[in-house]
Amino acid sequence: xxxxxxxxxxxxxxxxxxxxxxxxxxxxxxxxxxxxxxxxxxxxxxxxxxxxxxxxxxxxxxxxxxxxxxxxxxxxxxxxxxxxxxxxxxxxxxxxxxxxxxxxxxxxxxxxxxxxxxxxxxxxxxxxxxxxxxxxxxxxxxxxxxxxxxxxxxxxxxxxxxxxxxxxxxxxxxxxxxxxxxxxxxxxxxxxxxxxxxxxxxxxxxxxxxxxxxxxxxxxxxxxxxxxxxxxxxxxxxxxxxxxxxxxxxxxxxxxxxxxxxxxxxxxxxxxxxxxxxxxxxxxxxxxxxxxxxxxxxxxxxxxxxxxxxxxxxxxxxxxxxxxx
Ligand code: SF4
Ligand code: MG
Numbered sequence: 521x522x523x524x525x526x527x528x529x530x531x532x533x534x535x536x537x538x539x540x541x542x543x544x545x546x547x548x549x550x551x552x553x554x555x556x557x558x559x560x561x562x563x564x565x566x567x568x569x570x571x572x573x574x575x576x577x578x579x580x581x582x583x584x585x586x587x588x589x590x591x592x593x594x595x596x597x598x599x600x601x602x603x604x605x606x607x608x609x610x611x612x613x614x615x616x617x618x619x620x621x622x623x624x625x626x627x628x629x630x631x632x633x634x635x636x637x638x639x640x641x642x643x644x645x646x647x648x649x650x651x652x653x654x655x656x657x658x659x660x661x662x663x664x665x666x667x668x669x670x671x672x673x674x675x676x677x678x679x680x681x682x683x684x685x686x687x688x689x690x691x692x693x694x695x696x697x698x699x700x701x702x703x704x705x706x707x708x709x710x711x712x713x714x715x716x717x718x719x720x721x722x723x724x725x726x727x728x729x730x731x732x733x734x735x736x737x738x739x740x741x742x743x744x745x746x747x748x749x750x751x752x753x754x755x756x757x758x759x760x761x762x763x764x765x766x767x768x769x770x771x772x773x774x775x776x777x778x779x780x781x782x783x784x785x786x787x788x789x790x791x792x793x794x795x796x797x798x799x800x801x802x803x804x805x806x807x808x809x810x811x812x813x814x815x816x817x818x819x820x821x822x823x824x825x826x827x828x829x830x831x832x833x834x835x836x837x838x839x840x841x842x843x844x845x
Contacts, residue, residue, distance in 0.1 A: 522594045523550040524728050525574070525613075525696050530588035532566075532573055534799070535581070541799045542586065544569050545752045551745075553695070554726040558739035558760070560775070561749035564796045567732045570749075571698045574730075575613060576605050592695075610640055614689035616682070618701040623685055624673040630657075631669025634688055641692040656687040661717055679710035683717065690721060700732040715741055736779055740764065745832070748772050751796055751807035758833030768827075768835035770812045806838065814839060 532544040544566040551557045559567045572578050574590055576597065590597045597608060617623055625633060634653040638644070644652070650669075657665035660683040673681055682702060689697055699718065703711035719742060722729055731742060739746050739760060747757040748771065756769040767773040774792040794811040803809060809819040819838055827840040 523591070524553050524593060525730075526550040526589075526591045526594075527570065527574070528589045528591065530570065530573065530590065531586040532569055532578070533584045533586045535584070536800065538800070540584070540586075542802065543583075543752050543799045544573070545802075547588070547749075547752075547754055549747050549754065549757065551696070551728045551730060553728055554722065555745065556722065556729040556731060556743045558743035558746040559730060559732045559749060560734065560736060560739055560746060562734055562796050564798070565749040566752040567749050568700055571615070571700060571730060571732055574698065575609055575615060577609075577615075611692045612694055613696045613698065614692060614694040615698040615700065616685045616689050616702050618704050624681060626673055628672075629669065630671055630673065630676070630684055633673075634669070634684065634691070637688040637691040652691075656691060657684070660684070660687045660690070660721075661713070662687070677710075678706050679714065682706065682714055686714075686717065686721070690725070690727075693725060694727060696728045696730065698730045698732070701734070702731070703738065704733070704735070711738075718742065736764075736775055748775070751802060752799060753807065753836065755808065755837070756833075756835040758829070759831065762831065762833050768829065768833070768840065769808075769837050770814050770839075771808050772835075774811075806836075 527547055527549050530544055530547045531542055533540040534543050547570055549557065559570065561567045569578065573585065574597065585598060592608065592612065597605065600608065631653055634656060635649045638649045638652045638656070653669060654665045657668055662668050662680060662683050676684065703714050706714060715738065718729060721727060731738065733739060743760050745758065746760050746763055747754045748769065749755070750771050756763065756767065756772045763772065764776065767776055778791050792811055797803070797807060797810065803820065804823070805821045806812070806819045806824050809815050812819065816838060824836045824838045826834050826836045828834050
């Protein structure tokens with residue numbers, strides 16, 4: 521079966537004054553129609569870079585795809601002309617970001633901005649676009665959409681602005697929605713409402729969602745599958761239930777241990793000590809070696825292979841090499 525979206529062995533280099541630095545290394549993942557895939561990692565792990573590369577939104581003078589491919593329904597996005605890419609960005613893959621204030625134009629009223637998104641995708645009269653705008657705003661749970669079209673972004677709460685962004689992203693009825701930390705800037709109750717909304721839209725429209733987050737609680741709520749990223753690589757991936765129950769990678773296990781809702785032991789909150797290395801300092805062996813309590817000698821010098829545990833559960837760690845201990 522052709523995958524809807526497929527990232528195949530992707531490596532991305534950034535230009536720096538001291539030469540190219542690889543910020544994403546050998547990332548492979550795929551998503552089927554209607555699925556939700558979580559892409560989890562600390563900041564600097566490469567998850568946003570990976571998602572921006574799908575839309576080819578990384579600046580050409582800074583970033584270069586060094587290896588690999590990205591395919592939508594089997595067709596390479598990297599091989600497309602800029603014009604074809606505009607069509608993909610406008611109609612087939614949408615993206616929403618963490619802080620909707622930066623994505624909305626502060627000087628235009630909400631109605632105008634949503635209407636523009638609507639008309640970008642469908643040829644229709646101004647009146648029809650206005651009607652569609654109000655329908656979309658109501659679909660994303662904005663109360664009194666007839667009034668909201670006449671206000672400016674700063675007059676709305678963060679949660680309402682994120683709903684507006686979702687309405688704009690859904691205007692084209694995309695096949696894939698990439699949501700980059702969509703609830704991080706919001707308080708907990710509003711977060712839950714936005715996640716509910718995404719779940720509802722997905723159910724109604726069958727949109728595939730790539731949810732970028734550092735929050736495993738959000739993944740547990742919303743995702744079918746999850747990829748755990750660390751230092752530019754996917755270190756483990758699998759379906760959410762299996763991975764939460766039987767994490768294979770020491771990093772995944774550490775992330776889960778740091779979450780009281782999964783250990784059930786309020787007092788044992790245990791953060792993983794140390795920090796994600798800077799891309800310029802990526803090691804020869806396992807990138808997690810500096811923070812790993814299971815580290816072995818070979819971990820410092822030999823890059824671990826990816827081991828397959830069946831059902832799409834894969835993990836990149838020497839612990840699973842035959843004979844390793
Ligand atoms: Fe730890 Fe070694 Fe596995 Fe890396 S390869 S996670 S250092 S045990
Ligand atoms: Mg990010």
